[in-house]
Amino acid sequence: MSWYTWIEQGRANVSAQVLDAIARVLGLSADQRIYMRRLAGLNADYIDARYTPDKRELIPYVDNWNQGPAYVLDRYWNVITANDQFHTLWAATQRRINIVEHFFTDPHARTLYPLWESAAPTLTGRFRSQASRYPDDPEFRCLTRRLVTTSPAFAQLWAQHLVTDDACGPDSLFHPGTGPQKYMWTSLRFADRTGLTMVVYLPCHDAPSGALAERA
Template sequence: MDRAELAGFLRSRRERIDPAEVGLAVGPRRRTPGLRREEVAHLAFISNEYYTRLEQARAPRPSREVLAGLARALRLTDAEREHLHLLAGAPPAPVPGPSREVRQSILDLVHRLPLSAAFVTSATLEVLAWNDLAAALMEDFSVLSRRGRNLARRAFLGPRPAGRRLYGVSDVDAFARHAARRLRTAAARYPEDPEVAGLIRELRSGSEEFARLWDSHDVDGHPTLRKTFQHPVVGPVTVDCDALDVTDRDQQVVIYTAVPGSPSEEALRLLSVIGTERRDAAR
């Protein structure tokens, strides 16, 4: 435990927080920036005396529970949380589960891409955010529950009318392998998360294909660079596929674009106008 560095780190994080951000009044008696020590102690559910001793580099090593409370009270990022644990001499516990919070800058990016179908997936392939063209090309995710927005569940357990499995994409078998590999990585990264474990159990019991892929223990794969959707209104749409990793959230931004001047670009342009209504009526 590096008491001096820990004290300085806590003090710097405390002083950067606007009291209004945590619901505290900003009165005229505040002479220094940030939160008071007693306010941090209250938010972290620890005694004011103990927190004061931490900032004075006189306290014994804090427990994991105390560190979790401090990380929450001081609104630490994942990197700051890890640094806090290292200073305290207590390696951080595994992150409890995949992040579902999408950064505002990523949301802005998804909605500003012209003539591109874009969406964000979690470590377990749950669709967390999407733009209008992605909804028109694939599915209106806004009317689905969290459960229904999981692409792995859609691939292995979803409806399978002729030609419409997983939106009729040409690479459905390759995506199935990708989904199994991605979930295996998630299971290793979040071993204590009940949602990850529950999803894998559900897929193993409900899909022989997933069980076979899971039991193969494959973790390597090759990205799909191009695929074709069989759309019920505009017909086949061939798109280039790019996936951008958001490493600090363990998420991916998936972007589908068509070759400029191609019939598929015209199809995407039409979909951007008609949206999801005619597609849903055609099913």
């Protein structure tokens, strides 16, 4: 355990590859790997490839948000679970929905987002920011290639290398019962190793003007 002790004391200068190898040999847990990476001054956005989210455990988070739509995403922006308000607005069934793919390829998105043209660059920039967290993940490359092929609008925006923060912002959605509704959304990340994010919307009558962003 001398390597572990040296790292804790800041006496070891090791690469991420060496550190991960040590973690495997020592049989460290995900939390211990993250802790050791932080001590070594390395990127601590450790992703547990073996982690599989349990939808049943996540349902209470979204069902208890009654102010507006709420949903939980995996790292690729696939919706794992969502509340009834999300299903009403997104016209969603039990089929899997990917937020960015829905926005650019589903005709319903043009109705759901009254300011679609303004929201598209922001969403693309936010998705690039998300993908940059996982530079070695081939699934992101597959997803972006598919979107570039199926959506000329996405292809054009993706080529511009837009990058936008993915924390919170204004949005405008069309409710089938009440018409356009302004919201403020925010994203709440679970532990980094899970790759999960919960997104919640709060109705807002005084949302900032300008390009209203779609949230994923």
